[in-house]
Amino acid sequence: MGSAERFAALSYTWGSPFPPTTDFVEHRYTQTTTVLCNGNQLQIKQNLYDALYRLRDRTRTEKSQAHPNGIDLIAGVQSGSLCRVEDMLRLGADVKARDSSGRTALHLAAKIGHLDMAKALVVAGSDIHALCGLNKMPLDYAKEDTGPYANSVADFLDEEHERGYVRQRTNTSLRLEVTEFEYFWIDAVSSHRLQFQTQQH
């Protein structure tokens, strides 16, 4: 606590997080799991275990250094499935990744005229001014498209351009990491009250 490091704190409940439900679920949330903390065994309830599991997702992003996620994202956009793209963005896929022609996922979404996808990519911090290998912006691709929804993407990108605000991927729903802080404060007051502080990888 005394350390100058800034930290995030967790707010959660001990028992089942759900409204009254089946005995099976209720029972499950009364169970404890043993986790190893600093060499000490620690009993934690299921809901805290779920939370810790979610918070540890962070380790997965490190795999994206070579942007495999970004390439997957481009493939996802090409597949035309919005759900798939949303999920990838939630898994932290890199929106800056480019294909062999230097196009980002947003260039491709504009090309196929998929408005929802373009919106999701912009929310996740895609650069609307990024230039591809042909020196074209996503807006240029949108204008070239002749599909039935072509105008909507162009209008949307135009509007974004006028706002002139560049979204950072920090305070959005479409990200993987819950927090940027290195330390996490968790108060584990259950049958025994105890406190511990975790440092994530």
Added chain:
Amino acid sequence: MEQICINQADEIEKAAQVSIMGEIYRASGCVEVWLGREFHNYSDSTELLLQGVWRLEHARERDTLSSDSVEQLVNDPITTFRQIGDSRIKRVATEWLNTLDLDVTRGWFHAPHLFQRTWFERTWILQEIFMARDLTVVCGRYIVPWDMFLLMSSIVECCRSLLGTIELNTIFPSKLWSTLWDPFDGWSLPSRSMMLRNEPKQGRISPLRLDQWRAECQREGRLSIVSALSLSRNQKATDARDKVFSVLAFWPIERKNDSGIQSIKPDYSLSAEWLYIEVAKGLVAAYGPCILSLGGLSNRSRIVGLPSWVPDLNSQLTSRLHGINVQQLHHATSVTSCIRDFARKSPSGVHITSQNELVIKCHLWDVVAETAHPGLNEVGKNLDGLTRWLEILSKLDGTLEHRRQALLCSLAERPSDQHSNASHFEDWLKFLCFTCMTGQQQVLRDFAIPLGNIQDAQLAQKQEPIAILLSRAKAHFAELGYTLSQETIRDWFDDGTLDSGVTDKFLQWQFRYTDMTRNAMHYGHMLRDINPTRRLLRTSLTNLLGTGPKDAWPGDVIVLVEGVKVPYLLRIVRDGKYGLIGETYIHGLDVEGILVDAQGRGKMRDLCIV
């Protein structure tokens, strides 16, 4: 995970740690709210709700929504969405709603599954979110920044309040609502009547309620003790003492003892009874006898040995009180400063004996002559509730207009009809009768389980044929000086209307229904916000109409307390000592005038409340 330092704690250390928790959350850069996994069964619509929440981020001008817009939305979502015209926020909201499916929005009549999660109910979360600089909600793989969570909540709140009305479609044009307009689809009507019957807690969804207090707490630096305690009363804690300990972070509670003034610190060797009594003493010292409004015996399980005047912090407080204004208290800076010398001054005429009995100066004004069935927002399955009201009403003096006015004002607990409620009242009465008559008991029963507030006995009662009910309703309306038009009677009587599908007749009905519902809701929500479980009563000597808590009985004494604007109901429990039942409202009673008169004539006497 590495570097975890654990302090296995005993009772003393546990208390010490509980006392610094507020500071920890205040010092943290961000508080992450863990709501649990995405779903626990197939009917849980949480995931469907959260999937597209990112769309709402297009409503932002910058990194977050401006705090002004958030505040407006949180305080009054309906008015805000009505007023903002064709703004970015509204466009984005409409777009998001159009991606949801009917099964998700249908459930909004009570509350979306997400908002029924246990996190929202816990006591300790109050300090965790009030102290937090920034908040992020995490539910399974979904992350929702706090401003987006509030925007989503206010959209949901606006929709659920307007579901079944045509206005909803003008605010958020969507195909979704067309099926929900249908008054006979078996959901809309009974759901609305259920919404009215339920306590206000269910009336507003949790995130908005919590954030309103959070904003207040952050603006003022603290909440008033009454607000703080009334908040924790409505949250759940496994340990009754946590109701007090959990608010200490935003309101330090002080007590006077031999060695001066000390603040209460978390200490698990203390009993809940002792804590509650100490808190009540502090409240009396700070606010005077008006804190009686917070106490009262009730059927709910009270902690054994707790005097009736001591607020039971372990039971919910859902009603809006007249005697003490919880909402406004912390707006008044003078109140804050006067509470600073908490426990130093002792209001005149009030003292607490060593047996924890409260002695107050008051005037025994009248006695309750008779009471109606509990429940202000319902007329009973066979209209027997309404029958009883009219029975009581017929004993009052004055003209029909006068008596009707008394009923209207008493139910709403307002001294005069400032808001031209007369037409709303009529439609409200029609609405209640209609929902009662169209016999949607099965749906009511389905709803009763999640909402848990309907009386089983009432459901078990057999319903009489609609023809009998209809003639009864007609007679009752006539008694009140209202006429049920032939058209209405035909509509209500004709089962065909209900099953005929979309015909011209049906569409006509739909429009009339919409109007009626809007008016009915206007009046009904007013009642609901006070406390719909109360009951109508008539006083004995003065023959006035009023309302009291649901535990009020004939024979209960109505007293006026020095310095308090509302009368209270008391009941003799033993040796000439009284138990407190609760606040009452008597229509046409001039409390201050009568008190001055009683004081002048020396009619004030000391009463001992145990």
